[in-house]
Amino acid sequence: MADFKIWMNGRLVPQEQAVLPVNSAAVFYATNVFEGLRAYWNERDGEMYGFRLADHLTRLRESMKMMRFTVPYSDDDLFEAVRTVLSGNEVREDVHMHLVAYVAAPGLDATTPTGLYINPRKRPRVMEGNGLKCCVSSWTRTSDNAIPIRLKSGSNYQNGRLATLQARADGYDQPIFLNRHGQVAEGSGATFFMVRKGRIVTPTTSSDILESITRTTLIEYVCPEVLGMDVVERSIDRTELYVAEEAFFCGSGYEVTPILSIDRFPLGKGEVGPVTKRISSAYLDLVRGVDRKHPEWRTPTYKKVTL
Ligand SMILES: Cc1ncc(COP(=O)(O)O)c(C=O)c1O
Structure with missing residues (x-):
């Protein structure tokens, strides 16, 4: 380039x-x-x-x-x-x-x-076609009254850096953070979702996570309106990760990135699950404007419009 x-x-x-x-x-x-x-x-x-x-x-x-x-x-x-x-x-x-x-x-x-x-x-896309091997990090997500993750400051990302380098040193692709309460927070730079007992679940915004715009997009539109599945926002325990059918990270950078295993427990069949696949393709259609719904979310650059 x-x-x-x-x-x-x-x-x-x-x-x-x-x-x-x-x-x-x-x-x-x-x-x-x-x-x-x-x-x-x-x-x-x-x-x-x-x-x-x-x-x-x-x-x-x-x-x-x-x-x-x-x-x-x-x-x-x-x-x-x-x-x-x-x-x-x-x-x-x-x-x-x-x-x-x-x-x-x-x-x-x-x-x-x-x-x-x-x-x-x-x-580039974080993962093409395949998915991530994740671990639960031994680093804790910084808390809202210490270094709040809701506040998107570069300095906060040292927390993610420590966890990511540790994960790689231990042979994984990416960490999953637990928060100060020992419950699932998010990835180093992405929101966590899982499919458990047929339902799509993600931690609440009081879980020491960034208030992700992609998360909101999946909750407001992609899951309920394209897949016909509402998202459950609730606390997630560590052990639930090991028995989830599917999991993925999402974010502006990560888009929808499948997670294939956590702490070496394969999720489902250990391959990209059907719900994750559908969410990923629906999300990419939406952001590019192949799916014409929600035009107000796609700001044109060359055509003159007001925000
Ligand atoms: C720490 C963290 N969590 C979650 C996300 C996902 O947020 P968004 O969907 O707004 O990009 C990001 C991405 O910027 C992030 O850095």
Whole structure:
């Protein structure tokens, strides 16, 4: 890929010019909040669709509020910035983007000045066709009153990094976190779902998880309306993982990524289950606009619209 240009504080700049001061809180303490979202190319419509951009901007605002950040951009400005970064780079393929609000000043308690950049990049599907071997991590998901996962700050992701590297060192692909109550939380950067006794189950939003936009999409639309199956939101015990029929991670980056085994217990037949398969293909149809329902979730980049 020729490097895409980055939108940084109002301008499209080459990657090498998108730099931060080494003494900034952003570099030293990872004092930032961010969103990760995908935009999908629809050949028939000749359009790039940003999926649930308005919801990502709302969550970015919530993270900024919790971190006491101020940035001089309205949601409309950010919407225009996303359009600019995609159309300015003439992107006509699926991309993943990070929208990052950061603190450029030094100091642990610095809140200003803050800046913002948008970095589009290619990001392949997490798994093609196959699925993940997961383990229950011995690291605990950080709790809401310590380092809240609801707040999407780069610094929080050290928790996921520790667990992911441990999982890989132990011969697994990805960890599953338990929370401070010993119940299932989520993956390092994705929400957890399982199928148990024929029902689709996911932890509640009070389980020390990110309030995932993909999770909401599956709960509000994909599962009930495409599959005809409601999602049960409840606490999940560790041992339930071992006897689940199916499981998967979901997220803007992960999309729907099957889990084949947990702590070496195969789930179901140890292959991608039928419910996971249907959810995955329904989700991909929706985000790309093959399924025309919920057009308000697909923000066009090239056609002029308001958010
Ligand atoms: C920690 C964590 N949990 C869950 C998710 C899934 O969230 P979303 O569906 O909004 O991308 C992500 C992805 O950003 C994440 O980083």
